Amino acid sequence: MAKSPDTICALASASGRAGVAVIRVSGPAAGTALRALGGPLPPPRHASLRKLKDPKSGNLLDRGLVLWLPGPGSFTGEDMGELHIHGSRAVVGLVIAALLSVDHMRLAQPGEFARRAFENGRLDLTEVEGLADLIAAETEAQARQALAQSEGGARALYEGWREDLVKAQALAEAGLDFADEADVAADAGAKADAIVATLLEGISHHLADRRGEVLRDGFRVVIAGPPNVGKSSLLNALARRDVAIVSEEAGTTRDVIEVHLDLRGLPVIVIDTAGLREASGAVEAEGVRRALARVGEADLVLWLIDATAAEPAAMPAFAAAAVPVVNKIDVAPAPPIPDGHAISAKTGQGMSELVGLLADRAEAALAAGEPAVVTRARHRTELEAAAEALHRYQRVRAGPEFKAEELRIAARHLGRLTGRIDVEEVLGAIFSEFCIGK
Numbered sequence: 001m002a003k004s005p006d007t008i009c010a011l012a013s014a015s016g017r018a019g020v021a022v023i024r025v026s027g028p029a030a031g032t033a034l035r036a037l038g039g040p041l042p043p044p045r046h047a048s049l050r051k052l053k054d055p056k057s058g059n060l061l062d063r064g065l066v067l068w069l070p071g072p073g074s075f076t077g078e079d080m081g082e083l084h085i086h087g088s089r090a091v092v093g094l095v096i097a098a099l100l101s102v103d104h105m106r107l108a109q110p111g112e113f114a115r116r117a118f119e120n121g122r123l124d125l126t127e128v129e130g131l132a133d134l135i136a137a138e139t140e141a142q143a144r145q146a147l148a149q150s151e152g153g154a155r156a157l158y159e160g161w162r163e164d165l166v167k168a169q170a171l172a173e174a175g176l177d178f179a180d181e182a183d184v185a186a187d188a189g190a191k192a193d194a195i196v197a198t199l200l201e202g203i204s205h206h207l208a209d210r211r212g213e214v215l216r217d218g219f220r221v222v223i224a225g226p227p228n229v230g231k232s233s234l235l236n237a238l239a240r241r242d243v244a245i246v247s248e249e250a251g252t253t254r255d256v257i258e259v260h261l262d263l264r265g266l267p268v269i270v271i272d273t274a275g276l277r278e279a280s281g282a283v284e285a286e287g288v289r290r291a292l293a294r295v296g297e298a299d300l301v302l303w304l305i306d307a308t309a310a311e312p313a314a315m316p317a318f319a320a321a322a323v324p325v326v327n328k329i330d331v332a333p334a335p336p337i338p339d340g341h342a343i344s345a346k347t348g349q350g351m352s353e354l355v356g357l358l359a360d361r362a363e364a365a366l367a368a369g370e371p372a373v374v375t376r377a378r379h380r381t382e383l384e385a386a387a388e389a390l391h392r393y394q395r396v397r398a399g400p401e402f403k404a405e406e407l408r409i410a411a412r413h414l415g416r417l418t419g420r421i422d423v424e425e426v427l428g429a430i431f432s433e434f435c436i437g438k
């Protein structure tokens with residue numbers, strides 16, 4: 001792809017007060033800009049301490065490290081520079097203003113460095129996504145998965161599959177060319193069939209693995225139950241802070257409130273919901289509707305039961321798969337409930353066991369084995385479409401040209417995954433994830 005004429009610069013570290021801030025520059029004028037502020041270019045990829053001056057006035061702006069990272073071996077593939085300066089808003093503002101006074105320099109759009117890395121073939125789409133996830137990672141397991149993906153874990157697999165498909169396609173087309181020589185055609189067809197069978201096995205194996213998406217989004221635990229049983233109190237106890245309003249009034253919670261926990265390095269999102277009952281008003285009814293929607297998306301539901309209630313509320317059908325948790329055992333003994341957990345959100349009794357249970361469930365769903373490859377709905381959609389085309393290939397009886405067409409369709413979906421083709425429709429969404437500090 002042609003080099004972009006603009007040179008871009010931006011603060012790469014989080015904005016605000018910090019010991020050090022990093023400003024990145026990329027594009028054909030990167031070297032000129034570094035020289036304009038910091039004097040002669042340091043040797044490539046060696047940090048050099050420089051006085052940074054305003055090119056117009058000659059005023060000293062700061063003293064900092066200058067890095068010269070010439071293309072094409074740089075992150076973006078273009079000539080790049082980095083300035084490590086003091087991290088105050090004032091210094092960062094002055095240095096960026098000085099950079100912008102250099103010809104052909106402008107501020108980068110969110111994600112533009114990654115976009116250039118992609119356009120210059122330094123990263124494929126899955127690696128860009130992995131990088132966005134790595135920047136957003138909140139727990140160790142998320143960071144590990146994102147790093148594996150940003151280092152090409154998914155790319156290698158998907159590219160390998162695409163190459164196999166191209167081979168199968170060539171074989172299927174050979175069947176067309178040698179239609180008169182039945183032996184040759186049959187042999188090529190059988191080889192293509194074998195490649196497709198192996199491919200389908202591989203794709204199905206990875207589609208069956210949902211760990212990647214759950215790990216990226218967080219393991220979702222929904223606290224549900226009748227009003228006033230202590231759902232919000234349990235959320236606060238898990239969060240160890242007052243996140244949700246607690247009161248003896250039934251129907252207190254209406255909005256859905258989420259808390260992000262890190263349990264053994266795994267991201268667990270605990271969600272408090274409105275008490276489920278025949279709502280007494282439109283706002284509460286909306287709360288109940290939202291509660292039920294969250295239950296539907298949950299990886300685990302905790303069904304809360306009030307130990308002090310004369311008669312526990314009947315469990316709705318969805319709660320059959322839920323973990324029953326009896327609360328308020330500081331006031332009344334827990335009724336015997338099979339596989340139930342007994343806690344007091346107020347005194348903390350039974351809470352460490354409950355946290356242990358959440359961590360175990362999250363671990364069972366997420367951990368174990370190699371990092372997952374399918375980490376986003378986008379991957380799943382394309383892989384499913386590719387697998388469908390391969391299934392149709394296996395069912396085609398009409399003739400080799402129809403088989404070859406299904407292989408082309410499957411290859412197109414794998415090409416979309418890595419960003420070889422049809423990238424424009426997904427690019428905007430992915431690169432906007434690089435908006436630092438959002």
Ligand SMILES: Nc1nc2c(ncn2[C@@H]2O[C@H](COP(=O)(O)OP(=O)(O)OP(=O)(O)O)[C@@H](O)[C@H]2O)c(=O)[nH]1
Pocket residue numbers: 226227228229230231232233234245246247248249250251252253254273274275276327328329330331343344345346347
């Ligand atoms: N003694 C005792 N009281 C509790 C405990 N947990 C909650 N409560 C009390 O029960 C009442 C209801 O608590 P909430 O946490 O607001 O209950 P909720 O299920 O979120 O209620 P809604 O949002 O109205 O559905 C409050 O007065 C709490 O102080 C507990 O473990 N022991």
Ligand SMILES: [Mg+2]
Pocket residue numbers: 231232233244245246252253272273274275
């Ligand atoms: Mg509540």
